[in-house]
Amino acid sequence: MSYQHIRLPSSGEKISIQNGRLQVPDQPIIGYVEGDGIGPDITRASLKVWNAAVAKAYGGKRAIHWCEVYLGEKAAGLYGSAFPDEAVKAFEDLIVSIKGPLTTPVGGGMRSINVSLRQTLDLYACVRPVRHFPGVPSPLRHPEQVDVVIFRENTEDVYAGIEYPAGSDEAWKLERFLKDEMKADFQAGSALGLKPMSEFGSKRLIRKAIRYALDNGRKSVTLVHKGNIMKYTEGAFRNWGYELARTELGGQTVTEDELYAVHGGKPPEGRIVIKDRIADIMFQQMLLRPAEFDVIATPNLNGDYLSDAVAAEVGGVGIAPGGNIGDYVAVFEATHGSAPKYAGLDKANPGSLLFSGVMLLDYLGWKEAAALVTEAYGRVVAGKTVTYDFARQMEGAREVKTSEFAEALVGAMG
Numbered sequence: 482m483s484y485q486h487i488r489l490p491s492s493g494e495k496i497s498i499q500n501g502r503l504q505v506p507d508q509p510i511i512g513y514v515e516g517d518g519i520g521p522d523i524t525r526a527s528l529k530v531w532n533a534a535v536a537k538a539y540g541g542k543r544a545i546h547w548c549e550v551y552l553g554e555k556a557a558g559l560y561g562s563a564f565p566d567e568a569v570k571a572f573e574d575l576i577v578s579i580k581g582p583l584t585t586p587v588g589g590g591m592r593s594i595n596v597s598l599r600q601t602l603d604l605y606a607c608v609r610p611v612r613h614f615p616g617v618p619s620p621l622r623h624p625e626q627v628d629v630v631i632f633r634e635n636t637e638d639v640y641a642g643i644e645y646p647a648g649s650d651e652a653w654k655l656e657r658f659l660k661d662e663m664k665a666d667f668q669a670g671s672a673l674g675l676k677p678m679s680e681f682g683s684k685r686l687i688r689k690a691i692r693y694a695l696d697n698g699r700k701s702v703t704l705v706h707k708g709n710i711m712k713y714t715e716g717a718f719r720n721w722g723y724e725l726a727r728t729e730l731g732g733q734t735v736t737e738d739e740l741y742a743v744h745g746g747k748p749p750e751g752r753i754v755i756k757d758r759i760a761d762i763m764f765q766q767m768l769l770r771p772a773e774f775d776v777i778a779t780p781n782l783n784g785d786y787l788s789d790a791v792a793a794e795v796g797g798v799g800i801a802p803g804g805n806i807g808d809y810v811a812v813f814e815a816t817h818g819s820a821p822k823y824a825g826l827d828k829a830n831p832g833s834l835l836f837s838g839v840m841l842l843d844y845l846g847w848k849e850a851a852a853l854v855t856e857a858y859g860r861v862v863a864g865k866t867v868t869y870d871f872a873r874q875m876e877g878a879r880e881v882k883t884s885e886f887a888e889a890l891v892g893a894m895g
């Protein structure tokens with residue numbers, strides 16, 4: 482494949498898919514997007530840490546060959562478009578990539594690049610692990626009990642973008658159809674939005690969440706929905722989830738009801754528990770009883786709120802990582818924005834991007850390198866060496882620049 486501006490590194494091999502599985506060579510080419518605003522600062526710092534962890538874990542046998550892909554302001558300068566086709570092609574071609582935050586101009590009618598990317602590449606699962614590190618400021622008394630991985634559906638629900646402004650021809654046309662033919666009753670001249678949710682879309686997301694739980698020794702998957710009110714969309718999500726667990730993974734799952742009715746509250750060896758919670762009570766339970774939750778699968782809008790709310794329990798979106806994952810193609814990303822106020826100041830916290838890279842290493846199956854970054858982070862933050870955002874919430878902290886924080890992490894790998 483030839484590119485206009487992207488330069489593939491002269492050494493390294495592409496990741497491939499064989500027999501339905503990712504084949505990761507020891508010298509893989511991985512895509513990265515620097516991002517806008519604070520993006521270059523946190524990307525530079527994170528690359529240093531990831532490379533050091535890989536070198537340390539595998540003694541030179543393995544190394545990542547990074548390939549820069551352009552999106553956002555840098556792409557606009559090169560291609561005249563912030564979302565060039567070539568970037569999409571590269572994400573498909575390289576299969577695994579990571580990106581810094583991108584600025585979405587307000588007003589101009591431009592769709593968020595992040596949303597476009599998820600939809601164009603059909604990255605249907607937005608995966609957000611949220612856990613606490615000792616020393617990271619938290620409003621909870623027992624933040625160490627928070628350790629969840631949220632799988633949020635990325636392509637359906639109200640984010641499908643099917644909505645019509647109040648008073649538009651389209652809204653009036655739809656209103657006439659709904660009232661005349663479907664006997665629906667609502668205020669005349671309303672704005673209208675649709676909430677499509679399919680069995681296919683729900684099941685592929687829930688399947689990914691359950692497989693993740695099984696592969697990573699997790700204990701339960703909770704389906705979070707608002708099915709008591711939206712019975713045929715959110716309620717169906719719940720029902721499809723239980724159906725999938727029973728029909729496809731029956732030998733490896735047990736429902737919460739069966740757990741108590743048949744197994745005396747103790748899951749049989751090798752099985753994970755499938756349970757469900759209504760979205761509003763879930764917010765309460767994640768605050769009061771976080772230890773009861775492990776992997777969470779949820780439709781788009783619930784997941785949007787829940788991911789940020791849970792992240793806030795253990796240090797905020799500044800350190801929460803994320804990944805958008807399809808059947809194989811994965812684009813990991815910092816979950817915060819480009820924080821233009823801090824651009825180029827070497828000040829921002831690289832935590833979110835750094836841990837998105839930990840997810841990437843896990844996705845490659847390079848667990849040893851991933852663990853090295855996580856352990857080093859724990860040690861450095863527990864020692865109160867932190868960037869400005871944490872320093873102002875911690876007593877006796879030593880505030881360092883982004884680049885210095887990265888050096889401290891590399892130093893802590895021993």
Ligand code: NAD
Pocket residue numbers: 519581582583584585586595799814815816817818819820821822828829830831832833870
């Ligand atoms: P933002 O996350 O960029 O920043 C809000 C505030 O959070 C900052 O002023 C800063 O105080 C703090 N902050 C964020 N990241 C930080 C970090 N790594 N370290 C320390 N402090 C950090 O949100 P915003 O100001 O609403 O958005 C700015 C731009 O980013 C907008 O154009 C928006 O569309 C875009 N955005 C992009 C993404 C993405 O690329 N995934 C996500 C959200 C917002």
